[in-house]
Amino acid sequence: MRDFWNRYKRNRSAVFGLVVIFLVILMAATADLLYAFDPFRLAGKPLSSPGTNGFLLGSDSLGRDVAAGIVHGAKTSLLIGLVATLVAVFIGILFGALAGYYGGQIDNILMRVTEVFQTIPSFIFAILLVAILKPSIYSVVIAISVVSWPGVARLVRGEFLSLKNREFVQACHTLGMSDLRIMLREILPNCLSPIIVIGSLMIATAILIESGLSFLGLGDPNIMSWGFQIGAGRTMLRSAWWVCTFPGVAILITVLAINLVGEGLNDALNPRLRERN
């Protein structure tokens, strides 16, 4: 573990990313302390510029506090990003592991199914799903997971394909071990590193998709989110720039930080890079 941290630490920007993510998480966790009111509440004069009328980052056309929206929106973004990614990784591992391990017709069928999902442009597919399921936080999570699991499935399948013919797996067969146990205890732990890396990057994508959906008005109407704020402010971009800009910057910084961390995890977990040092 210390070894891992030493390798991770070598990548300065990854450490920076980790600090930023930590701050975003802190912000989300203390949202109710910082702004102990509903971010949808009309808090004062509409379209106040930043620093006036008691608004740190200004207010929007209905007088909602932009700063409060960002702080509460962080909760939404992180939660959706994390949950959607976990669901997607789970489905991806399930499909990939079965396809890679059993091969043959099972692989054929599972991979053709995966391809069906991969051929539909993911954002349009997500819009379609949310539109069918009615916008709510659940449908957003489902939509994001459904469009992002195929990548994981492909990755896991590849890993399983190469690992299942290793001698240590064959040795387990000769000991009479069951397939489930071989998959879970022998093979899966050996492909965790790439899964962690792809998973961390998927959180960033999930946050982007969620923002996109909320921007188009397909987010949960009762939950504050960054995409919703941008969508609400876009018509006044020229007269009240702050309404769109600050949530946009929040998305940019968070996604960038997550990508940096993913990059750092890749460096730290990738054994080939490890040997080079």
Place this chain on the structure above:
Amino acid sequence: MKQKLLDIADLYIELPKGADRQYAIQKVNLELKQGETLCVVGESGSGKSLTARAIMGLLPQPHVRVSNGEIIFNSEDITKVSYERLRELRGSEISMIFQEPMTALNPVMSIGSQIDEIFRYHVDMSKADRQKRAVELLDDVNLPNPEQIMRAYPHELSGGQRQRAMIAMALALKPQILIADEPTTALDVTTQAQILKLIKDMQKVYNTGVLFITHDFGVVADIADRVMVMQHGIVVESGPVKQVLNNPKHPYTKALISAVPSLSPRKAKTISKEKVLEVQNVCKTFGGGRGLFGFGRPSRQVEALKDVTLDLYNGETLGVVGESGSGKSTLARCIIRLMDTDSGAITIEGTQINMLKRKAMRAWRNKIQMVFQDPFASLNPRIKVGDIIAQGPITQGINREEAIKRARELISIVGLDDKSFDRYPHEFSGGQRQRIGIARSLALKPEILIADEPVSALDVSIQSQILDLLDDIREQMKLSMIFITHDLRVAAQVCDRMAVMQYGEVVEIGKTKDIFAKPQHPYTIDLLSAVPGKDWKSSASKKLTKTKTKSKS
């Protein structure tokens, strides 16, 4: 008077900080003359390959660098010349052939264009001339149909053909020095014999100085004029081949040479009449599958096993010998049910196990176990050694405490420290890992042990330790063993009987002693005559039996 080509004086190569030793090689001195073959021998990590790379200027700089000494090639110090000059020298004056011809050749370029490249960069010739010269070269290295080979890509050639093409490229510009880094290690014995002969022949034609790096004393005996033995980056002994091989001075050289298994078979045990395993008319074909819904052409079929029949008697070691692609590993995997047979019968104690369902087979797993070839791939890197060994009994329904107790016993039986129990596989060396693999296979108390090339990935000195261990265990646990190997020397030392396989068929089976004395099948005769250094060991074996008993004590 032969001209001196290469003179290395007091060469030190420094490793980066944090490596296991400060210098990769220390105080190396060597000389190479025209038309001479100098063999550099050593086990893995002895620094022999780095020495060769230093001559070519191919050290992975800046981490690894020459820190002292000089490499004089025709009165020019290679360690000091400019990068441009080095590039001129490489290929035209000094060239190199590598161990693995598949990775040394560019897979997306045809052989012809790869040879052409050498001429284009080094000499001024017209396209037609270059083409003609390339065909001549391929013809020189005895490749059939040179014109066709010119157009072929590396994957279309066999291993031996690829190595011939590599040699053709290395000799294209008539270099004065040829460095061969384990050029035959990845090849079969019969191919190896041909390639060694080719290198010898080409050397005569071009009067090249050959620096030959190898770990195999048999090869040394066949081709070397002089030998240099390296250990941990230090030259421990050097001299004319006869002197070093037959009269080694340094204890390390003695130990290495005595570890080379002798070709004269050991005394066979009296074989019991009781059959523990019968293999009858087993066939196995690969390929022939189609895609989803049965579209697409069926893939090419390979008959890996054709009508294989053999018996294993109680307490004996049966060797299965053959070159790559002979089906020996497929046979092992069919017997242990890692693969399904197409037809035929594999019988243990009257039960035909090759037709059992997986569930039913589980009960038979503790009768028959396997030791794998690659000690680095055969242990799960994420599981502790103790758990790896205890896994088998636990899977078979033995309670955890009992299994762990057995694992601890086995760790000491295979000669490992008790502390090994809580360590991960990467903390162990190749030989120790193979011991762990053996302990795992013994944890189920099997009656039959299949060893699939258990020593071919190990250095000679460790090889003999593992063979001794297997022998002891076989006696102690009253095992019957199927021993798969490509190395006839090993087979001679381990097997009571042996079966020779070629193209999926058993071409000859009998007592090891009889097969070595009077091989019947032409393929067996070829195999035996291709063993490197066979004349040397038979003449020197008398002297060495003495050192062998000494080194064991």
